[in-house]
Amino acid sequence: MRASDGHHLTAYRPAGDVLIDGYVRDLGRRLHGPAHAKRDLLTEVRDGLTDAVEGYREGGLPPDRAEELAMAEFGPTGRLAAEFQAELAAFSVRTLAVRIALVTGGLIFSANLMWQGAPWTGPRPPATYLMLSSGIEWLGAGCAALALVSLAWLTVTARRGRPVPVRQTRLAAHGLTGSLALHWLGGLALYGWSVHLWTAALTWPPMIIGMVLLCVAYGWLGTAARRCLAAARPPAGA
Template sequence: MPVPAAEIDDYLRTLGQRLHGPRRLRADLLAEARDSLEDAAAAYERAGLAPVAARRRAVAEFGTPGELVPGYQAELAAAGTRTLALRILVVAIVLLSSADLMWQGAPWTGVRPPAGYLALSASLDLFWIITGVLAAGAWLGLRYAARRGAPVRLPRLLGRSMAACVGLAAGAGVTLYAWSLVMWDAAVRWPPMLVGMVATGVAFVWLAGAVRGCLAGTR
């Protein structure tokens, strides 16, 4: 017979309020904790304890939220940082390999942009290369460190560094697009340019979700 879970619910609610990070992983961790608590309570009840006493004993032996939060939070921080690193790597590869498609055959082809525009464009490409390398290193490093008990400072340092890179890339990308629209009126009606802007916007929204989860997990 299922064990009533009032005490277990209260315990998990308290634990969940103290955890921050990717929602899906947080829900998974709490679900695993619930399964363990309910199994333990059911075993104590079969051993002869009353349901309320069985639940209370299971909760007491599981550990206080204060004891469990550091380990769970470290796992959430590392997972959020790995997710951000993987998304950055995907976006960097896609942008670097397909960005030129927006300009091929454009009506303004042959018109040389000013030196500042060219410098910004080249810098943005270089920035994405550096950011992609950082993301790849962070993902591999955290996977390696996970086997050895990664310190909390490592996901925090890597996560915040990558979040800053995403913010800078977004600012530079918006500046470049806006500059393009100002210089070439036809860019507003050029289909590859419009598709590229929409796709890039979707990519940054996708990255923003990972940034939010990463910063929440490492705060």
């Protein structure tokens, strides 16, 4: 990393702490995203700073001066936070995309299992019900396709060694989250309409098991979506 000419580093010195600790803590306060991914990035920075300090000290510099030069080499935390926030956003988008692909892909092949062999009979559903059901299936397929496209794009970008484009990453995060929310709301509406048309569905075991599994799956997706939106925000102080 390039040094930042003229950058005043004494502001990173907290009372009673080592300069590097204050630098890493300030960087950590600026970042949003999954705790374990953020922790790994901060550990990487601390290790790099420690190695740089050791190198300067072996050259005969006093500890404080060695730490200041090491931090100057890394640059101000604001600039570093922007780079790392992009990495956290990409990591979060990748995680959400994998979960969406798994859940929506599974639904495409298993959703009808809740209805097969159902013992009740009733009137043919209205045309709007059938349209909603078909629309949800298409929306699920669209969610899965968007997730796969996002994964492919992030993989190609990483293999080419290019920095992650922040604007496109945020667009992917909001697109995945928005499509997931629409799919969930549509599925909830369809379920409510179904039990209204066929009240026996409330006591049909495959339906009960299916809804429990769906709630668990969407809770899993919702956690990833929340973290993804948080990671897509600009770093604090940007």
